Amino acid sequence: MKHIEKGVSLRHAPRDFVRDLNVDNASTGLVAGILGLSVGVVHISAGTSAGLDSSFIMIWVISYLMINGLFGLFVPAYYRLPLPMANSIPGALMFAAVIPVVGLEAALGASLIAGAISLVAGLTGVMGMVMRLIPMPIVMGMVGGMLLSFGLKMVSPLEGAIVPAAIMILAFFISARLFRKIPPLVVSMAAGLAYLMVTGVDLSGVEATIRFPEFIMPEFTLSAFLTYGLPLAIILVGMETPAGVGLVKGMGYKDVPANGITAVGGVGTMVSAFFNLHSTCIAAPMTGICSSPEAGTHDKRWVAAVIAGAIFVVGAPFYGYVVSLLEATPGYFISIIAGLALMRVITSAMSIAFAGKKHEMGALFAFLIAASGIQILGIGATFWALVLGVVVSMIFETKDFDFLLETSKKRDAPESTG
Amino acid sequence: MQLLKDASIPAVTAGFVAVLVSYSGPLAIFFQAAQSADISSAMMTSWVWAISIGAAVSGILLSIWLKVPVVTAWSAPGTALLVTLFPELSLNEAVGAYLVAAAVIFTIGITGSFDRIIQMIPPGIASAMMAGILFQFGVGVFVSLQSVPALAIGMIFAYLVFKRLTPRYSLVLLLVVGVMLAVGLEGASLKGVSVQLAEPQFIRPEWTWSATLSLAMPLVLVSLTGQFLPGMAIMRTSGYTTRAKPIVVVTSAVSFFTAFFGGITTAIAAITAAICTSKEAHEDPEKRYVAGVANGFFYLIGGICAGTIVALFTSLPGEFVAILAGLALIGAITSNISAFAAEKSHLEASVITFIATASGVNFLGLGSAFWGVVVGALAYNLLHRRFR
Numbered sequence: 134m135k136h137i138e139k140g141v142s143l144r145h146a147p148r149d150f151v152r153d154l155n156v157d158n159a160s161t162g163l164v165a166g167i168l169g170l171s172v173g174v175v176h177i178s179a180g181t182s183a184g185l186d187s188s189f190i191m192i193w194v195i196s197y198l199m200i201n202g203l204f205g206l207f208v209p210a211y212y213r214l215p216l217p218m219a220n221s222i223p224g225a226l227m228f229a230a231v232i233p234v235v236g237l238e239a240a241l242g243a244s245l246i247a248g249a250i251s252l253v254a255g256l257t258g259v260m261g262m263v264m265r266l267i268p269m270p271i272v273m274g275m276v277g278g279m280l281l282s283f284g285l286k287m288v289s290p291l292e293g294a295i296v297p298a299a300i301m302i303l304a305f306f307i308s309a310r311l312f313r314k315i316p317p318l319v320v321s322m323a324a325g326l327a328y329l330m331v332t333g334v335d336l337s338g339v340e341a342t343i344r345f346p347e348f349i350m351p352e353f354t355l356s357a358f359l360t361y362g363l364p365l366a367i368i369l370v371g372m373e374t375p376a377g378v379g380l381v382k383g384m385g386y387k388d389v390p391a392n393g394i395t396a397v398g399g400v401g402t403m404v405s406a407f408f409n410l411h412s413t414c415i416a417a418p419m420t421g422i423c424s425s426p427e428a429g430t431h432d433k434r435w436v437a438a439v440i441a442g443a444i445f446v447v448g449a450p451f452y453g454y455v456v457s458l459l460e461a462t463p464g465y466f467i468s469i470i471a472g473l474a475l476m477r478v479i480t481s482a483m484s485i486a487f488a489g490k491k492h493e494m495g496a497l498f499a500f501l502i503a504a505s506g507i508q509i510l511g512i513g514a515t516f517w518a519l520v521l522g523v524v525v526s527m528i529f530e531t532k533d534f535d536f537l538l539e540t541s542k543k544r545d546a547p548e549s550t551g
Numbered sequence: 552m553q554l555l556k557d558a559s560i561p562a563v564t565a566g567f568v569a570v571l572v573s574y575s576g577p578l579a580i581f582f583q584a585a586q587s588a589d590i591s592s593a594m595m596t597s598w599v600w601a602i603s604i605g606a607a608v609s610g611i612l613l614s615i616w617l618k619v620p621v622v623t624a625w626s627a628p629g630t631a632l633l634v635t636l637f638p639e640l641s642l643n644e645a646v647g648a649y650l651v652a653a654a655v656i657f658t659i660g661i662t663g664s665f666d667r668i669i670q671m672i673p674p675g676i677a678s679a680m681m682a683g684i685l686f687q688f689g690v691g692v693f694v695s696l697q698s699v700p701a702l703a704i705g706m707i708f709a710y711l712v713f714k715r716l717t718p719r720y721s722l723v724l725l726l727v728v729g730v731m732l733a734v735g736l737e738g739a740s741l742k743g744v745s746v747q748l749a750e751p752q753f754i755r756p757e758w759t760w761s762a763t764l765s766l767a768m769p770l771v772l773v774s775l776t777g778q779f780l781p782g783m784a785i786m787r788t789s790g791y792t793t794r795a796k797p798i799v800v801v802t803s804a805v806s807f808f809t810a811f812f813g814g815i816t817t818a819i820a821a822i823t824a825a826i827c828t829s830k831e832a833h834e835d836p837e838k839r840y841v842a843g844v845a846n847g848f849f850y851l852i853g854g855i856c857a858g859t860i861v862a863l864f865t866s867l868p869g870e871f872v873a874i875l876a877g878l879a880l881i882g883a884i885t886s887n888i889s890a891f892a893a894e895k896s897h898l899e900a901s902v903i904t905f906i907a908t909a910s911g912v913n914f915l916g917l918g919s920a921f922w923g924v925v926v927g928a929l930a931y932n933l934l935h936r937r938f939r
């Protein structure tokens with residue numbers, strides 16, 4: 134346990150929460166919470182395009198908000214840092230894609246193992262090792278390719294819906310430009326719903342339901358682990374955690390509990406596996422909002438993250454309404470929203486994969502293979518993307534590996550003494 | 552002679568591969584158009600003759616004149632447009648529309664407005680569109696892994712080994728090994744191929760409003776945005792600062808004559824140009840024009856033997872061609888993706904362009920490359936541009 138960083142304590146957290154609460158962190162927490170809620174659309178669209186039934190999609194999204202939200206209450210409160218918790222979007226897409234192939238229980242079993250790997254990585258502090266073996270550009274090439282194959286599916290339904298597509302996309306761009314506090318996705322969704330109402334789409338079938346997460350027993354299979362569990366573990370340890378930690382550090386926080394976050398994410402993911410959910414981890418986009426200067430002074434920004442978590446927990450049982458609402462809308466509606474939501478994630482994945490000029494070839498192979506969605510020997514494209522990406526990079530870009538080895542040694546040195 | 556002194560095996564091979572790729576992929580769309588128009592094989596031979604001669608004459612002329620590798624080809628998005636228009640459209644009307652399109656493009660070229668259009672487009676957007684067009688070719692390699700695993704693994708492995716050992720001759724060697732694998736593993740037979748000279752057939756043009764609106768105008772748009780724009784973008788990315796004017800003028804002038812024999816608009820190549828303008832064609836950019844000349848030369852041969860060329864390429868499995876094309880374009884895909892990923896100032900708009908182009912959607916008869924630019928330019932102006 135010596136690698137796990139100590140936090141402040143949960144004992145006085147409620148009292149301190151009231152003491153530290155102010156307009157700045159309350160409003161940013163609200164923004165982060167709404168952003169997190171709107172990401173549920175990605176789950177719904179990924180689930181729908183993978184052909185999963187709507188009752189499963191509903192409990193999946195509700196578990197996402199409830200379980201991630203509970204962890205999101207305690208982690209920032211314990212560390213007194215802006216560390217909002219949510220789930221991995223690439224993980225969600227892989228999860229939805231793998232269920233029809235291996236079955237739900239096996240997919241959740243793979244999640245459980247991925248969580249265990251993340252927990253062990255946090256306990257032993259081996260984060261750096263993973264990064265050295267599988268370079269970031271290759272991981273991001275794989276993630277980008279997988280996201281893109283989803284993103285491309287979102288474009289074709291627009292052929293018959295140019296007018297609403299134009300309205301919603303324009304609303305997104307304009308709001309991204311003009312409003313800083315409101316997530317553009319929410320504005321775009323509002324514009325789309327307004328269009329639907331004006332054109333007389335029937336939304337009367339929408340009903341409000343209250344649902345809670347449901348328990349399920351995971352199963353273990355090798356192909357589920359290789360296709361989905363292993364890439365998920367690599368994404369959690371090698372991408373989500375470093376991205377979140379990097380953001381918080383970038384905002385001027387010196388001591389960020391990287392191992393603690395990895396371990397908690399591991400435990401969270403293991404718990405998730407029993408409730409139809411694929412992962413729990415630090416949420417980079419929400420972290421960016423909660424840890425920003427807009428959330429007030431440094432020592433009080435943790436409140437924003439707790440508020441985001443609370444919004445998740447409170448919103449979870451009622452999210453069935455959103456699911457039901459989206460199901461009542463025409464197919465293109467959810468495609469546009471999900472496409473816009475994914476666009477930003479694809480942008481950052483491609484930027485990390487290809488802008489660094491390192492492991493370019495490996496990243497491209499990983500990108501193309503993941504985008505092709507092939508399946509060989511019962512194992513999905515994500516696995517082959519990582520394997521072939523690393524092999525190709527070792528053949529062509531041996532230099533980049535040596536360079537990484539040296540810098541990561543330098544980078545690890547001060548951490549191990551601290 | 553200067554041309555012979557500068558000639559090199561990689562450059563000639565690049566020219567040959569470019570012709571090979573464009574006969575296999577884009578030509579298939581043209582065949583579909585021919586099927587929907589229900590024309591005879593003699594007429595189809597005339598079409599292939601016309602587009603080949605158009606590409607040959609304009610490519611050789613421009614490459615020698617400008618001393619840069621100008622690869623020309625028929626408008627691939629234009630042929631896609633044809634598929635949807637036949638058989639309602641008559642052959643004579645189609646030729647009339649080709650003539651109108653050639654005249655319009657010639658006017659755009661001679662007035663020099665094309666360079667202005669190009670300069671208005673941010674660099675990231677142009678690279679993103681190119682990457683989007685090439686993307687499917689790259690993915691095609693790995694999709695083939697499922698249908699023909701042995702051939703695909705063999706060719707990918709051969710590509711990696713040759714690329715590592717002799718990057719310069721990797722394409723030649725890949726071609727040789729690939730054909731051997733195709734014959735050995737997939738049982739491809741080259742026996743049914745015989746040499747026959749093509750006979751061009753004259754088609755009387757007929758002008759109608761409907762053909763002008765539904766074929767000629769879209770043809771101009773897709774040729775400009777789907778061929779000339781990415782084609783010029785490739786030249787720019789490869790470091791050539793050639794102006795578009797001579798290229799637009801010569802190709803459209805040539806198109807005017809080939810139209811009478813069923814040849815759709817000739818333009819600068821979008822898909823195959825990268826093969827001849829990249830380092831693979833020659834280390835020295837000054838000597839890559841040989842690849843352009845070679846490309847034209849092989850089109851000339853292809854045109855003369857138009858009947859043969861069809862039989863030849865249909866005898867090799869489609870996957871072989873897909874894998875070869877994809878692997879040949881790996882370098883171009885990488886450089887275009889890195890180019891737009893490095894343009895941080897308008898990255899989001901570039902990614903939008905990339906996604907829209909790669910999606911291959913077809914709105915209102917206009918291809919995804921066109922829409923990629925439209926949506927990308929919109930995103931660029933709304934998200935990134937600084938207004939005073």
